[in-house]
Amino acid sequence: MTGIRRSRDVPELVTRAREGDPRAVARLVSLVEDGDEVLPQVAAALAPFAGDAHVIGLTGSPGVGKSTTTNELVRIFRKQQKRVGVLAVDPSSPFTGGAILGDRVRMQDHATDPGVYIRSMSSRGHLGGLSAATPQAVRVLDGAGCDPVVVETVGVGQAEVEIAGLADTTLVLLAPGMGDSIQAAKAGVLEIADIFVVNKADRDGADATYRDIQGMIGLGERAPGQWRPKVLRAVAARAEGVEEIVAAITEHREHLQDTGELRKRRERRAAAEIEAIALGTLRARMEALRDGAVLADLARQVADGDLDPHTAAGELVTMTEAPNGR
Numbered sequence: 001m002t003g004i005r006r007s008r009d010v011p012e013l014v015t016r017a018r019e020g021d022p023r024a025v026a027r028l029v030s031l032v033e034d035g036d037e038v039l040p041q042v043a044a045a046l047a048p049f050a051g052d053a054h055v056i057g058l059t060g061s062p063g064v065g066k067s068t069t070t071n072e073l074v075r076i077f078r079k080q081q082k083r084v085g086v087l088a089v090d091p092s093s094p095f096t097g098g099a100i101l102g103d104r105v106r107m108q109d110h111a112t113d114p115g116v117y118i119r120s121m122s123s124r125g126h127l128g129g130l131s132a133a134t135p136q137a138v139r140v141l142d143g144a145g146c147d148p149v150v151v152e153t154v155g156v157g158q159a160e161v162e163i164a165g166l167a168d169t170t171l172v173l174l175a176p177g178m179g180d181s182i183q184a185a186k187a188g189v190l191e192i193a194d195i196f197v198v199n200k201a202d203r204d205g206a207d208a209t210y211r212d213i214q215g216m217i218g219l220g221e222r223a224p225g226q227w228r229p230k231v232l233r234a235v236a237a238r239a240e241g242v243e244e245i246v247a248a249i250t251e252h253r254e255h256l257q258d259t260g261e262l263r264k265r266r267e268r269r270a271a272a273e274i275e276a277i278a279l280g281t282l283r284a285r286m287e288a289l290r291d292g293a294v295l296a297d298l299a300r301q302v303a304d305g306d307l308d309p310h311t312a313a314g315e316l317v318t319m320t321e322a323p324n325g326r
């Protein structure tokens with residue numbers, strides 16, 4: 001009953017979200033977060049309105065100044081009369097954790113501004129985890145008229161590369177004295193960053209970090225016309241250097257548009273999103289078969305030597321294509 005009622009609610013929710021009702025936006029993001037069964041309807045209702053927002057990924061080690069920087073970026077975008085969406089994504093935990101609550105506090109400057117939508121996100125309950133949930137949440141904010149959408153995530157391993165795959169423009173924040181430039185080279189961050197920001201430039205060692213990064217970028221091979229990552233310095237805590245970050249983001253977006261790369265990135269992003277949703281569906285079907293003892297039955301036959309594991313796996317895959325009642 002509830003399912004049907006909620007699926008009927010979807011068009012109205014989307015209309016309200018588009019009118020800027022923050023509660024409607026919140027509800028839609030929650031549906032994404034929970035991997036709700038009405039997601040296909042949500043996606044279909046949003047499709048005509050989403051796809052234009054500039055998605056900015058912002059990543060870096062804990063404490064490097066991501067939230068402070070985001071806060072200042074939002075301030076400038078608001079001066080430009082833009083409606084801004086911010087998703088603070090915690091890839092390390094399936095639950096919304098303490099760090100994220102901290103983000104909320106630090107971004108309180110914009111808490112009462114109806115032109116800013118800020119949301120912390122976890123992958124709680126979502127099939128396919130963050131890689132499926134985040135692009136769908138971006139789609140909600142985009143569909144609700146936010147442009148740009150900033151996706152802020154703690155730089156830990158694979159998650160930040162995943163988030164970068166989602167963004168049109170990826171900012172990597174570094175700070176002096178954190179061994180960040182070496183870490184950056186290790187984690188493959190050099191490849192994902194469109195803009196490096198050496199934050200906390202008021203601290204000792206900022207020049208060395210700046211030179212390290214410049215040196216590493218200089219070593220990389222680049223095709224003619226390919227974007228050369230920018231390296232900027234900032235003191236986000238004093239709002240210094242933030243206008244320059246916004247200018248670099250704008251320049252990067254123009255570059256993407258002029259070279260046709262924007263379209264390519266968006267198609268790549270859509271492909272990743274489709275794949276993540278499809279894998280989530282397959283996983284759910286596989287789990288249903290396991291719970292339904294189909295797997296146990298096949299396992300018994302393999303253990304008895306009546307069936308080989310490849311044939312058994314083939315049967316399982318065939319059954320996910322025509323699952324019972326799913």
Ligand SMILES: Nc1nc2c(ncn2[C@@H]2O[C@H](COP(=O)(O)OP(=O)(O)OP(=O)(O)O)[C@@H](O)[C@H]2O)c(=O)[nH]1
Nearest residue numbers: 062063064065066067068099199200234235236237
């Ligand atoms: N000295 C100095 N401190 C800064 C600067 N920018 C941010 N900070 C401080 O650094 C601390 C961490 O900043 P956050 O913005 O919370 O960093 P974060 O990367 O979001 O941290 P997590 O949420 O833990 O990942 C705060 O105490 C900020 O006030 C800066 O440019 N210079």
